[in-house]
Amino acid sequence: MLRIENVSFAYDDISILDNINMRIQRREHVAIIGESGCGKSTLLKIIYGLMDLEQGEIFWEDEPILGPAYYLVPGAPFMKYLSQDFDLMPFITVKENISQYLSVFYPEELQKRTETLLAMIELTAFADKKVNTLSGGQQQRVALARVLAQKPEILLLDEPFSHMDNFMKNSLRRNIFGYLKENGITCIVATHDYHDVLPFTDKVFVLRDQRVMAKGKPMELYRNPRDLYIASLFGEANHISIDVLKSYANTKRKIIVYAHEFRVSETSGIPVTVKKSYPMGSHFLAKGETGDGEVIFFNAPLEPVVDKKIFLNVSLETINQRLLQAVHE
Structure with missing residues (x-):
C-alpha cells in the first residue's frame, strides 16, 4: 500500500497542497483530477521523491519515500514517473530508447519485450527512426514504453496523453491501462481528462484549493457529484x-x-x-x-x-x- 499522510507543500510561501491524505492499494489504478494549478503535478513529484516534504510522510508498504535531501539521486527505485517532459535520448532510435534499460545478456527476451512495447504504443513501423524525427505525440508514446520497460511497481503518469491527437488516444488508453492491469502495476495518473478516468481507474481523488475535496469510485462521483466543480470535471x-x-x-x-x-x-x-x-x-x-x-x-x-x-x-x-x-x- 502507498500511504500519503498529512502532506503539505508550498512554493515561496504560496500553499500548493494542504494536509493531503491518501491510501492506494497495490495494483490499484487511481486518478488525481482537478483544474490546472490545483497541485496534481506537484503531488506526483512529491510521491516520487523529487521534492522534500515540509510536512507529512509517504510510505510504500513500510518503506519511507524521501526527497533529494536524503538521496543523491532522487526518486524511489521501485517507482517510475513520467512527466510532461519526456527525458528521451533524441539521437538514438525508438527501439534503442525503449530497450535501454533491458539486459543485453538476454537478447531474445530484450527483443521480445521491445517488440511487445512497440506494438502497445503502435510505433512498430517507427522502430528504427531516431527520436528527434518524431512528433511530440509520438515521443510521448516512446516515453511511456521506456518507463514500462523498466517494470516499475508503481507508475506515476502526469497528463500521459496530452500531446497525442484524438485519433490515437482511445486505442492507446486501452493498450496502456490494460497492460498495467495485466502486469499488476500500481498506477497513479494526474489528469484533467475524464476519458482517462471513467473507463480505467478504480478510485478518484479530486483536488481543489490545496485539498482533497472528494474521493471515491469514478462512476459514483460521476453519477452523484457533490457540487458543480466535481461535475464539471466530467462534462x-x-x-x-x-x-x-x-x-x-x-x-x-x-x-x-x-x-x-x-x-x-x-x-x-x-x-x-x-x-x-x-x-x-x-x-x-x-x-x-x-x-x-x-x-x-x-x-x-x-x-x-x-x-x-x-x-x-x-x-x-x-x-x-x-x-x-x-x-x-
Whole structure:
C-alpha cells in the first residue's frame, strides 16, 4: 500500500497542497483530477521523491519515500514517473530508447519485450527512426514504453496523453491501462481528462484549493457529484433549483444536472430561449436562458433554432437521486 499522510507543500510561501491524505492499494489504478494549478503535478513529484516534504510522510508498504535531501539521486527505485517532459535520448532510435534499460545478456527476451512495447504504443513501423524525427505525440508514446520497460511497481503518469491527437488516444488508453492491469502495476495518473478516468481507474481523488475535496469510485462521483466543480470535471453541467425543474415544488434547493440529462420538448417543461448551439458530432450542445435570466446548457439531438422557445425536462429519477445524495452528505 502507498500511504500519503498529512502532506503539505508550498512554493515561496504560496500553499500548493494542504494536509493531503491518501491510501492506494497495490495494483490499484487511481486518478488525481482537478483544474490546472490545483497541485496534481506537484503531488506526483512529491510521491516520487523529487521534492522534500515540509510536512507529512509517504510510505510504500513500510518503506519511507524521501526527497533529494536524503538521496543523491532522487526518486524511489521501485517507482517510475513520467512527466510532461519526456527525458528521451533524441539521437538514438525508438527501439534503442525503449530497450535501454533491458539486459543485453538476454537478447531474445530484450527483443521480445521491445517488440511487445512497440506494438502497445503502435510505433512498430517507427522502430528504427531516431527520436528527434518524431512528433511530440509520438515521443510521448516512446516515453511511456521506456518507463514500462523498466517494470516499475508503481507508475506515476502526469497528463500521459496530452500531446497525442484524438485519433490515437482511445486505442492507446486501452493498450496502456490494460497492460498495467495485466502486469499488476500500481498506477497513479494526474489528469484533467475524464476519458482517462471513467473507463480505467478504480478510485478518484479530486483536488481543489490545496485539498482533497472528494474521493471515491469514478462512476459514483460521476453519477452523484457533490457540487458543480466535481461535475464539471466530467462534462457540461448545471446547478439548478428544484422549483425551476418542477414548478410544483416548494423548495429552492439546488441540484446538479448534466447537459445530457435534459430532454427537449415542444410542449411542456422548463421554458428556455435558445441563445447558441455548438455541434458536437452526435448531438448539439445548446445554451438556453430562462425567463429569469438563468443560463442552462443542454444537449439536443437536432440543431435548435436560435431565439426559439423550447422546453426542457429532467427525469424524476435523476432529481430524486441527487436529492437523496444531498440528504446523505
